[in-house]
Amino acid sequence: MADSNKTHRAFRYRIYPNTEQQQVLAVQFGHARFVYNWGLATRKAYYHQHGTGIDHYALKRQLTQLKHTPGFEWLGEADSQVLQAKLDDLDRAYQNFFEKRAGYPRFKSRKGEQKIRYPQRFKFDGNRIYLPKVGWVKAVFHRPLTGTPKTVTVTKTKSGNYFVSVQCEMETDSRPQGQGEIGIDLGLKHFAVLSSGEKIESPQYLRQSEAKLKRLQRQLSRKQKGSANREKARLKLARQVEHVANQRKDFLDKLSHDLAKQYHTIKIENLNVCGMLKNHKLAKSISDSGWGMFGRMLAYKAADCQKIDRFYPSSKTCSVCGFRNKQLQLQHRFWRCPACKTEHDRDINAAINILNQPTAGAAGRQTPVESV
Ligand SMILES: [Zn+2]
Secondary structure, eight states, X not given: OOSSSEEEEEEEXXXXXXXXXXXXXXXXXXXHHHHHHHHHHHHHHHHHHHSSOOOHHHHHHHHHHHHTSTTOGGGGXXXXXXXXXXXXXXXXXXXXXXXXXXXXXXXXXTTSOEEEEEOSOOEXXXXXXXXXXXXXXXXXXXXXXXXXXXXXEEEEOTTSOEEEEEEEEEEGGGSOSSOSEEEEEEOSSSSXXXXXXXXXXXXXXXXXXXXXXXXXXXXXXXXXXXXXXXXXXXXXXXXXXXXXXXXXXXXXXXXXXXXXXXXXXXXXXXXXXXXHHTSHHHHHHHHHHTHHHHHHHHHHHSSEEEEEOXXXXXXXXXTTTOOBOTTOOTTOOEEEOTTTOOEEEHHHHHHHHHHHSOOSSSOOOXXXXXXX
16 A cells, blocks of 8 residues: 555465476576576675675666576576566565665575566466466466556465466555455454455554554663653653554554455454453454454444354364364464365465355355465
């Protein structure tokens, strides 16, 4: 949700490249990873030598030269925009590091998740997506795209499934007025996860204010009781508590407004907060995150807001075949269903289960879920 008129959304779909396409993709992944690691090494070496960072565009020009260097012609097998996009990703990784949002960029391994991004020249039709160099790949669009597709990211997960994530840009006002339905899982790692696959983070400014709040709480606890300094610290803390509450309310207001505008029916867990508060790890996150307030806002803004009672564990049930994974622990972010072999993102799977839950009164209508 960038500026006031434009908003971005990502749509994630499973794709099924054939054997030949998988081989082409493997080349793209491998060459892109090489370029990322080469870029990182070049940046490090440049900094070591000159004491200052290399210009991003200078690095991109070096890549073009590298492709014409004897011994590196094989780089031409990969889509050139995919390779250039990898350097943009590297630059973003550096920006995140400089702005303290992430650690220092690391070399990519062939063992991890593989990712490439197409900034252009992809196409869609009924049940296929066209990727340059790869061709038309079978896809399952379980949910229609809205807005203007800007980039497509292809991912191969560690367990060998393929996904595309389509980043779309849309005018805030041209968004559909409350159509379709969505399930929302309120998470710990992200503020909320939607059954469409979108993960919503608390905004950066809010996280910073919350960090400051924690700092002030620690400072207060160190001050001597009855001292003037303690009174000063207490006031400062009280002001920050209020500031955070306002910021959180603004964030929830905007998010609930956007969701209610886009979806007709919103399904959300009916959190048994009292029950959950017995679990010590969850307690802090729940009381801090404003989930209760978010639920109330959705209830009065959405055309139809349904609270789903969690009579079965939505995280542990496979949204495709219904298998219950009793071994799943809180720290498992991804899991593979032993029964149907679908690979799940824990929170997206939970959100899809919430969407599929029959609500009281409604006669158990099920929405078929084909992937993710
Ligand atoms: Zn399953």
